[in-house]
Amino acid sequence: MTDGVVERSRPRDRILETARDMFHKHGIKGVGVDAITEAAGTNKMTLYRHFESKDELIVECLRANAAKAGAMWEAFEAEFPGDKLAQLHAWVRKAAFMLNADGRGCDMANAAAELTEPEHPARLVIKELKEAQRARLVTLCRDAGIGQAELLADTLSLLFEGARVSVQTVGSEGPSAQFVRMAEGLIVSFRGAAAS
Amino acid sequence: MTDGVVERSRPRDRILETARDMFHKHGIKGVGVDAITEAAGTNKMTLYRHFESKDELIVECLRANAAKAGAMWEAFEAEFPGDKLAQLHAWVRKAAFMLNADGRGCDMANAAAELTEPEHPARLVIKELKEAQRARLVTLCRDAGIGQAELLADTLSLLFEGARVSVQTVGSEGPSAQFVRMAEGLIVSFRGAAAS
DNA sequence: CTAGGGTGTTACCGGTCTGTAACTATGCAG
DNA sequence: CTGCATAGTTACAGACCGGTAACACCCTAG
Numbered sequence A, B: 001m002t003d004g005v006v007e008r009s010r011p012r013d014r015i016l017e018t019a020r021d022m023f024h025k026h027g028i029k030g031v032g033v034d035a036i037t038e039a040a041g042t043n044k045m046t047l048y049r050h051f052e053s054k055d056e057l058i059v060e061c062l063r064a065n066a067a068k069a070g071a072m073w074e075a076f077e078a079e080f081p082g083d084k085l086a087q088l089h090a091w092v093r094k095a096a097f098m099l100n101a102d103g104r105g106c107d108m109a110n111a112a113a114e115l116t117e118p119e120h121p122a123r124l125v126i127k128e129l130k131e132a133q134r135a136r137l138v139t140l141c142r143d144a145g146i147g148q149a150e151l152l153a154d155t156l157s158l159l160f161e162g163a164r165v166s167v168q169t170v171g172s173e174g175p176s177a178q179f180v181r182m183a184e185g186l187i188v189s190f191r192g193a194a195a196s
Numbered sequence C: 001c002t003a004g005g006g007t008g009t010t011a012c013c014g015g016t017c018t019g020t021a022a023c024t025a026t027g028c029a030g
Numbered sequence D: 001c002t003g004c005a006t007a008g009t010t011a012c013a014g015a016c017c018g019g020t021a022a023c024a025c026c027c028t029a030g
Helices: A011-026 A033-039 A044-050 A054-079 A084-101 A107-114 A121-143 A149-170 A175-192 B011-026 B033-039 B044-050 B054-079 B084-101 B107-114 B121-143 B149-170 B175-192
Strands: none
Touching: A011 A033, A011 A044, A011 A054, A011 A107, A033 A044, A033 A054, A054 A084, A054 A107, A054 A121, A084 A121, A084 A149, A084 A175, A107 A121, A107 A149, A107 B107, A107 B149, A121 A149, A121 B149, A149 A175, A149 B107, A149 B121, A149 B149, A149 B175, A175 B149, B011 B033, B011 B044, B011 B054, B011 B107, B033 B044, B033 B054, B054 B084, B054 B107, B054 B121, B084 B121, B084 B149, B084 B175, B107 B121, B107 B149, B121 B149, B149 B175
């Protein structure tokens, strides 16, 4: 019953929003199009008038997620204009917050785990969007004056990604509980090192 | 066609082995019991004589995976008897090897992503087995004389876990390519630090 | 008032899913 | 040879899946 996002907006938006929520909670293969349209207060025909297939709906959901993530980066810049180091610490705090939000991990990673066909359209956009996120973090580290910016960014990426799946498997009392300490320690360590 | 593990052994073993392989490649919800039994050279009735449901088969597959992982730890001890630090480095090498093996990530994590019902029997064993692995790595770090053994073990865990999902989403040329460097750097760093 | 696009409704298609029933074939122990 | 456990076969139940056809409805633009 927590799936009923039935505000009065255009059916396409309701479907997209509802699908995002249900895919996130129950997994992609765990939700049928009938369940989505019902929770969105509409019907299957309307869904197929706006999306040519379930696969396309999945792709649009992933893109919508990425757009929301993009807004996060703009919020960092708005909160600490020009202070890239502060923005990096804000990223750490935001990441830690997301860890404790719910135990359902990253939608992109979950989708990649479920959609195993190598040619599935979703796999392309997952790769594209993950690479964009990586590029943003690398840029942030570099602009913050970190010596080995790529290495720090990649290490933080893997830590965060790992923390998300750890929450999903053993809960938030597992290794992920130390995420902030690990991340902050890494930043300190990389700031102390000379540029290569 | 690569799914045909039809050696002549007892049907139960063939089913288990085939199911492990197919769940790993195609995901749990991506494989039906019919496909498993056919690839195992048997039939559905025989499966249901040995496993009371698909869920139980899933659980047995996860346990079998964990048993194989357990053998890995014994191999470390056999190769470097008593030399815990060498075993820790062996773990890093083994982890890196697994990253490049195939891009399908960790079966436990994938199962947790797919099986979203909080009371699903598989979730219990996933948590149990992941906690056992964590304990082993913590013990190894402590016995290797590392100061903050838990913190190093958890950091390495998250790095590895993150690297596996990274391979699954962006491939092995992404952040995970630096896994060994990150892990070795961490070990050096923790070895240099004083015990708390 | 009217025309038409967006929407809702119902029913349906062919396929797949987990799980079961009833029966047959095989192989081995006594 | 007999008896019995194990395994294979066929068919089926009941539900759900993604996707489509045909038609009725309503709201708004002209």
